[in-house]
Amino acid sequence: MKLPEGASLVVASHNAGKVREILALLAPFGIAVKGAGELGLPEPEETGLTFAENAILKARASALGAKMYALADDSGLAVEALNGDPGIYSARWAGPTKDFSIAMGKIESLLAEKGVAKARAKFVCCLALSTPEGEVETFQGEVHGHLEFPPRGTRGFGYDPIFVADWMSETFAEIDPAQKHAISHRAKAFELFSKAVLG
Ligand SMILES: O=c1nc[nH]c2c1ncn2[C@H]1C[C@H](O)[C@@H](COP(=O)(O)OP(=O)(O)OP(=O)(O)O)O1
Numbered sequence: 629m630k631l632p633e634g635a636s637l638v639v640a641s642h643n644a645g646k647v648r649e650i651l652a653l654l655a656p657f658g659i660a661v662k663g664a665g666e667l668g669l670p671e672p673e674e675t676g677l678t679f680a681e682n683a684i685l686k687a688r689a690s691a692l693g694a695k696m697y698a699l700a701d702d703s704g705l706a707v708e709a710l711n712g713d714p715g716i717y718s719a720r721w722a723g724p725t726k727d728f729s730i731a732m733g734k735i736e737s738l739l740a741e742k743g744v745a746k747a748r749a750k751f752v753c754c755l756a757l758s759t760p761e762g763e764v765e766t767f768q769g770e771v772h773g774h775l776e777f778p779p780r781g782t783r784g785f786g787y788d789p790i791f792v793a794d795w796m797s798e799t800f801a802e803i804d805p806a807q808k809h810a811i812s813h814r815a816k817a818f819e820l821f822s823k824a825v826l827g
């Protein structure tokens with residue numbers, strides 16, 4: 629589907645780090661963008677069992693609530709040796725206070741128990757666009773790499789301080805945001821989204 633000329637878009641996320649990245653990716657397209665928070669839209673319960681299901685339910689909730697086009701992002705870190713955990717539960721592993729040092733510590737201890745060093749992992753991002761009527765389309769991207777402990781870097785958000793992409797030596801929290809936008813799971817999903825919807 630195409631975003632109609634002049635239509636504005638709600639970014640259906642309550643995660644400030646994510647919203648910052650999506651706004652940066654959207655910036656070159658000159659679309660009027662609003663945040664779900666500023667429109668007072670609720671944060672729906674993420675009852676889906678896949679990234680796509682959760683992205684769709686978040687996009688629909690904002691689109692129907694605001695009567696606007698809405699773009700949602702469901703994403704997470706999947707660790708191979710942990711059978712893909714935390715996966716769609718990546719935000720929930722950080723607990724109600726959203727403390728990612730707890731979540732990263734949990735991954736570190738689970739890997740230590742298994743005796744796994746430099747665990748293979750990937751970030752996954754599924755973007756869902758909903759029309760004001762609730763018709764949806766999804767776009768998914770991944771970036772592959774491994775985990776390093778202890779966490780390093782102060783940029784980015786979430787699990788960025790332990791993730792090192794293939795062919796890189798710095799974590800996602802150490803690199804320039806522009807470098808992350810060149811290779812990230814979110815950037816890859818956004819590339820598919822922008823070609824299909826904004827092109
Ligand atoms: O680029 C990333 N760099 C580091 N960590 C990341 C990234 N992308 C997702 N993640 C982790 C943290 C985030 O909290 C969780 C997504 O969970 P997810 O439910 O999709 O988002 P959320 O609850 O934080 O905000 P919201 O649902 O309102 O969009 O995965």
Ligand SMILES: [Mg+2]
Binds near residue numbers: 674719
């Ligand atoms: Mg969430």
